[in-house]
Amino acid sequence: MTEQREASEDAVMTRIGQAVILLHAGDREEARNRLAELWAELDEDGDSLHRCTLAHYLADAQDDPADELAWDLRALIAAEGLEERLAERPPPGGAEPYRAVRVFYPSLHLSLAADYVKLRRPEAARLHLARARAATEALADDGYGNGVRAAIARLERRLAAEPGQGEGPPPRPFPEQSP
Known part of the structure; x- marks a missing residue:
């Protein structure tokens, strides 16, 4: 079950990465569509790392500065949620995950x-x-x-x-x- 979850999480990051490649190649609309589709698939209580990463790149794909701000704020909220989760349930390995979030x-x-x-x-x-x-x-x-x-x-x-x-x-x- 754990291996299945890890593979699923890797698949999310892979899909984010594929959309980011489109974004950097100049296909903002397709990147935005793919990232928005993935955002819709994520549960509100989904992985905060995925939500942070996805919102951060969705901000970059926006044409309207107000929309960009809204996505960047979502990314910040997700990062704060990730830090809170790590504080409540520290993973094995000590403080390194905290540094990664910071x-x-x-x-x-x-x-x-x-x-x-x-x-x-x-x-x-x-x-x-x-x-x-x-x-x-x-x-x-x-x-x-x-x-x-x-x-x-x-x-x-x-x-x-x-x-x-x-x-x-x-x-x-x-x-x-x-x-």
Whole structure:
């Protein structure tokens, strides 16, 4: 039974990955449709990791900044649910799963900050940038961690330099998220 569940969970991540490949290849509509279909299949009480990952990529597939924000908020809520679940029932292996969840927060808050900039809500953007910056301690000193830190710094500079603070569409913090 456990092997069946693990295979099923791998299948969900595989399907997310396949849709993300479409997204990065520029087929936003097909990616959005596949991700939305998978979201509909997940139970509200389904695996928080799947929900977090799926919502994070669904945000990237949106054309409307308000829809993008809504999906990024869902991703953050799912990450918080995953952290709560791990705190209640720690898996064998100690604190490593906690660190793994904390690695999500810089990127999730960075995405929310970028959403708020697009929506011309600079104060909300600054709040999430501060949260992203504070959460970077969980990031490793590797390509991913350095990329997230650099994207945070770019968005911080952009907000600090702009007199209108949030006017017009910002550059995406991650090149692979470009429309």
